[in-house]
Amino acid sequence: MPRPLHATIHLDAMQRNLVRARTFAPAARIWAVVKANAYGHGLERGMRGFVQADGLALIETENALRLRELGWVKPILLLEGIFDASDVPLLAEYNINSTVHCLEQIKMLEYTQLYRPIDVQLKMNTGMNRLGFRPDEFRTAYARLRAIRGIRHITLMTHFANADELEHPRLSIGEQVRRFRQGADGLPGERSLSNSGGVLHQAALFGDEAGELHNDWVRPGIMLYGGTPGARPAADFGLLPTMTLKSEIIGIQELEAGDSVGYGSRFQAPGPMTVGVVACGYADGYPRHAGHGTPVLVDGVRTSLVGRVSMDMMTVDLSPVPNARVGSKVTLWGDGLPIDEVAQAAGTIGYELMCALAPRVRVAEGRVDSD
Numbered sequence: 001m002p003r004p005l006h007a008t009i010h011l012d013a014m015q016r017n018l019v020r021a022r023t024f025a026p027a028a029r030i031w032a033v034v035k036a037n038a039y040g041h042g043l044e045r046g047m048r049g050f051v052q053a054d055g056l057a058l059i060e061t062e063n064a065l066r067l068r069e070l071g072w073v074k075p076i077l078l079l080e081g082i083f084d085a086s087d088v089p090l091l092a093e094y095n096i097n098s099t100v101h102c103l104e105q106i107k108m109l110e111y112t113q114l115y116r117p118i119d120v121q122l123k124m125n126t127g128m129n130r131l132g133f134r135p136d137e138f139r140t141a142y143a144r145l146r147a148i149r150g151i152r153h154i155t156l157m158t159h160f161a162n163a164d165e166l167e168h169p170r171l172s173i174g175e176q177v178r179r180f181r182q183g184a185d186g187l188p189g190e191r192s193l194s195n196s197g198g199v200l201h202q203a204a205l206f207g208d209e210a211g212e213l214h215n216d217w218v219r220p221g222i223m224l225y226g227g228t229p230g231a232r233p234a235a236d237f238g239l240l241p242t243m244t245l246k247s248e249i250i251g252i253q254e255l256e257a258g259d260s261v262g263y264g265s266r267f268q269a270p271g272p273m274t275v276g277v278v279a280c281g282y283a284d285g286y287p288r289h290a291g292h293g294t295p296v297l298v299d300g301v302r303t304s305l306v307g308r309v310s311m312d313m314m315t316v317d318l319s320p321v322p323n324a325r326v327g328s329k330v331t332l333w334g335d336g337l338p339i340d341e342v343a344q345a346a347g348t349i350g351y352e353l354m355c356a357l358a359p360r361v362r363v364a365e366g367r368v369d370s371d
């Protein structure tokens with residue numbers, strides 16, 4: 001018998017979330033973002049789940065090549081571009097679309113003879129202040145890129161710092177769009193602005209479904225995995241969970257008032273109570289900083305964590321589930337328990353939980369509710 005902890009990846013939900021993304025952004029083409037091992041779902045599963053996407057976007061050249069080996073023939077986008085001039089020939093050979101966010105990358109492209117035309121995405125920094133050319137430098141960068149032989153299409157792109165909120169007090173999406181508009185005004189080329197937050201907020205912000213946030217490409221990640229970047233639950237947007245992490249109770253302890261649980265004895269029983277030991281710990285990707293009160297389902301009943309999460313185990317309050325026993329099913333997140341809710345209780349975001357799923361966790365594919 002293997003250890004009971006396992007993750008189920010719901011490819012059908014991935015497909016349906018992509019369809020859902022299209023209903024939000026009907027006029028846009030979609031780069032499905034499959035970076036970070038498809039947000040922990042596995043790159044190949046990402047490819048299969050999003051087979052209907054117009055392109056796949058990720059970070060590493062070697063993973064772009066892997067997608068080609070796996071048979072992906074549609075566009076591929078490198079979200080951070082290349083890291084070295086030696087990668088330029090690969091862009092041409094494997095038809096990979098690269099982000100260009102700094103002068104050094106432009107130089108790499110200038111120095112290397114391109115034997116086949118390539119497409120690039122010129123990135124503007126509209127306030128995130130991570131990657132990209134400032135609006136006032138954008139035109140010069142564009143002209144320099146345009147002058148390189150072998151560069152075919154230049155898409156103009158930016159990435160929002162605050163698309164998860166409609167009106168961020170420091171930097172709203174509206175302000176970032178204004179900067180983008182100004183920096184890119186009159187330049188030819190397609191546009192690509194939105195991550196999941198932008199996709200979900202176009203209608204709310206601009207009152208229509210086909211406006212600027214959806215021109216001409218969108219780059220959703222988290223929404224395709226059934227999470228949201230903001231405070232509203234994913235289910236409100238019709239998104240389905242794509243990863244369910246389940247385990248079982250492997251031990252039970254009866255506590256008396258004053259007994260404590262786990263390392264550091266952080267939890268002390270206020271009265272007699274039963275706790276269950278779950279086979280899942282921080283070495284599996286469950287956040288160690290998840291505290292008392294983080295939700296868990298035992299036999300489908302909602303209860304919560306008590307004590308500290310340890311490397312291979314955690315403990316849960318069995319008071320609401322008196323019939324629980326060794327072997328009872330435990331859901332850590334996913335189907336029946338939104339990952340965003342667990343993340344919030346643990347002081348993090350659903351993205352981090354998905355991405356941190358550890359290699360030692362067994363992964364299978366199945367429909368929602370398949371086991």
Ligand SMILES: *Cc1c(COP(=O)(O)O)cnc(C)c1O
Pocket residue numbers: 033035079159194195196197219220221222223229
């Ligand atoms: C990660 C990433 C995305 C996807 O963001 P989500 O919030 O997951 O939708 C889009 N664009 C870029 C440039 C990214 O790095």
